[in-house]
Amino acid sequence: MSKPQVVVTRRIPHAGLELVQEQADIRLWDSDEPIPRATLLEWVQGIDGLYCLLTESIDDELLDAAGPTLKVVSTLSVGYDHIDVDACTRHHVAVGNTPGVLTDTTADLAIGLLLATARRIPESIDAVRRGEWTTWKPEWMAGYDVYGSTVGIVGLGRIGTAFAKRLQGFDCRILYYNPEPNPANADAVGAEYVEMDTLLAESDFISIHTALTEQTQHLFDAEAFRKMKPTAILINTSRGGTVDQEALYQALVNGEIAAAGLDVTTPEPLPADHPLLQLPNCVILPHIASASYATRARMALLAAENVIAGVKGEPLPYPI
Ligand code: GLV
DSSP states (O other), X not given: OOOOEEEEOSOOOHHHHHHHHHHSEEEEOOSSSOOOXXXXXXXXXXXXXXXXXXXXXXXXXHHHHHOTTOOEEEESSSOOTTBOHHHHHHTTOEEEOOOSTTHHHHHHHHHHHHHHXXXXXXXXXXXXXXXXXXXXXXXXXXXXXXXXXXXXXXXOSHHHHHHHHHHHTTTOEEEEEOSSOOHHHHHHHTEEEOOHHHHHHHOSEEEEOOOOOTTTTTOBOHHHHHHSOTTOEEEEOSOGGGBOHHHHHHHHHTTSSSEXXXXXOSSSSOOTTOGGGGOTTEEEOOSOTTOOHHHHHHHHHHHHHHHHHHHTTOOOSSBO
């Protein structure tokens, strides 16, 4: 009996590829760059499973191109805003993601970005490289203390809670906003539920950990920035779309907030000449929150398990 056909849209950690290869015939886009859309639409015709990344839009056009053989779409990511899950359901295609395994790695990076932004670490490194370190100066490169501060977390899910757990070590007061309170997570990390406006007004740092949905699209807009402290710092490791970047740029330039640390932007990659990259009070990383070798390997394995189960018609171990 012939093996199921699976398209893998990018070079992925070896462990994941090997696992899929044992069970399926793979067509691999063997590159670190995204597969062109036209090629993907051609390659998916008649396949059984698609192993994709967050850079691929999975929509009606792609599902129609794949046709009725497609049983599963498995993404090597926890976020799935690039997948039209309703369209997949209509096409009887199961969808899986990689929850859980990247929680701590992502929370670690969010803390790193928070410290880097608050304490102006990238700006200081650049100044040293440019030879501007002339002497010890009392207020040169002074930033904001994280310890003892009030931190507002938007989205106290797995990653938000892991982030809060780390903040306990900095003796922070932790506020959170979710559409519904989450007492189980909150009690574990001593977080206090507040309305969004209170979180905006009282937080020294705000960190976004919510999924991108219609409700969270541009949650941080001009109005939100006006409600924040002028000394506040925004950290985003969720999805770029949760922040209105035009409004963020204005808020940073006009001093409505002090700084921002972004691991995610719109678009990705952010063009090198983007106005946000000209601002010293905006730290931008290239969407690396889950990028440790171990975590990316675990994600590749989970996504492999999903695609294998899916092509066999079995329930996915990590379904959406
Ligand atoms: C990364 O952003 C992910 O969703 O896994």
